[in-house]
Amino acid sequence: MISIFRSFNPLNALWLVLVLFLSRLGYLFHVPDKLQFIFVEPFARLLVPVSYEYAFSPALNVLLAAVLVFIQALLFNYLINFHNLLGKPTFLPALMYITLSGLFTPFLMLSGPLICNFLLIWMLFKAFSLYKGDDAKSTVYDMGMIVALGSLIYLPFIYMFLAIWIALILFKPFNWREWVAGILGYSTVFFFLAVFYYLNDRIAYFSNIWLPLGTKFPDHISINSYNYLLLIPVILILVLCFFKLQQNFFKSYVQTRKSFQLLFFIFLIAAFSFYVNAAFHLDHFLLCIAPAAVFFAYFFLYATRKWFYEGLFLLLLISIICFQFNKF
Template identity: 85%
Template sequence: MINIFRSFNPLNVIWLVVVLFLSRLGYLFHVPDKLEFVFVEPFARLLVPVAYEYAFSPVLNVLIAGVLVFIQALLLNYLINFYNLLGKPTFLPALMYVTLSGLFAPFLMLSAPLICNFLVIWMLFKLFNLYKGDDAKSTSYDLGMIVALGSLIYFPFIYLFLAIWIALVLFKPFNWREWLAGVLGYGTIFFFLAVFYYLNDRLGKFSNIFLPLGTKFPDHISINVKSYLLLIPVILILVLCFFKLQQNFFKSYVQIRKSFQLLFFIFLIAAFSFYVNSAFHLNHFILCIVPAAVFFAYYFLYASKKWFYESLYLLLLISLICFQFNNF
């Protein structure tokens, strides 16, 4: 399977659909009677004055989520090949994204974090362009607006604002105007939201939007045991990827090295921003699969022992399919 996707062949799109179907087939047999889809945060609910939470049947909900994942996988694959992050054209980023997006049941349904992955990919296009781009101020302003838009959909997305400043540190010499431009971009969206609150006589509650940022970081997280079992091959592949990256790190171009550093920081930011939610939801971590898919693709592209990397990927794929067919 890995060898098929190592090459950049348009026919791989067909195989990608097959993997997408297999990684969701088990869940369709155990899909709940109702699946709620919350598109925006409660503080932005007035912007969408229609009842949409149960607009889709459970099966249609999962199918639409699968279509969105497929589109995101192709966009991510185009992004990685466009900036040549892996050194050669390949379909592995798309394969890894589709596989990781089927890791847990909450990943398989429509959710705000899933929608926000479009914004993460959009941000990456602009962030990687900072290295050679001339006008970083306008890019930074646009990125601030993207983060603000993501915050309306899913509030923990606000922490991805840090990725803008990290990218400026990595890619550009310090210029306070570029740093400020991101803040102004973010403030532009929330300024119009404040106007909307004012027009609806709710301006006094506007400051409550940012209260979750003061939430105490939790001491522990309650996750189902089977989730830990599924994470074993994921963690193993990540560790192998970082070893492979370390071996080739100084052989790569400066832009490639800095791009992978940025992806690592985005992974950490997405992972640790879950605490902002009042209730823990596993679907938050779907934000992590964009950078994780790139790391996975890097390892499988440069791994040398075919029997090992093919077996490792099959272990991951078979594990997530088995856990979907069984409720344990």
């Protein structure tokens, strides 16, 4: 299957649909009677004055989530090929994105992190354009607004603001106006939110929005031990990818090297911002799949032993399907 997606063929979109279906098939047999969809954070609930949490049936919820993932995968694939991060056009980023989006069952339903992945892809479009852009202030301002919008949907997305400054460090010489532009972009959205609070006589509660940011980082998290088994092929592929990257790192263009560094930092920011939520949910790690998909695609594109990389991907896909059919 990897060999099919190594080339850039529009017909591969049909194969993507097949992988999307297979990676969600097992969950449809165990879908709960009710699935809650939280579109915005509680502090932004006033902006959506309708009841929507259970507006979709469980099957429709999973179907809509799959459609969103498919659209995101195509957008993400276009982004990676447009900036030539892998050195050649390919459909592997889309394949890896769809595969990783089915890793855990909480990934398969509508959620705030899933919606925020649209904003993350949008941010990456703008971040990668900084390298060749002359005046980055407007781009950084837009990125600040994107982070603010994501924070309304899912508060831990606020830490993606760090990715803006990291992108400026990697792609641009220091200019304090560009650094301030991101803050202004973020503040613009929350200024209008403050006005909305004021008009609804809730301005006294506005400062409570950021209280979760003071949550102590947990010393342990509660997760089903069987989920760790699914991470074995994921970690193995990531380790092999970093070895492959190390071999070819200085052979790549400067922009490509800096882009991979940015993706690595975004992966870390997404992974370690989970603690902001009062309750731990696995769907938070949907924010990690975009950078991880690039690393996966890089490994599978340049791996040389067909029996090994095809078998490794098949192991990952079969593991995902088996864990959906078994509730343990």
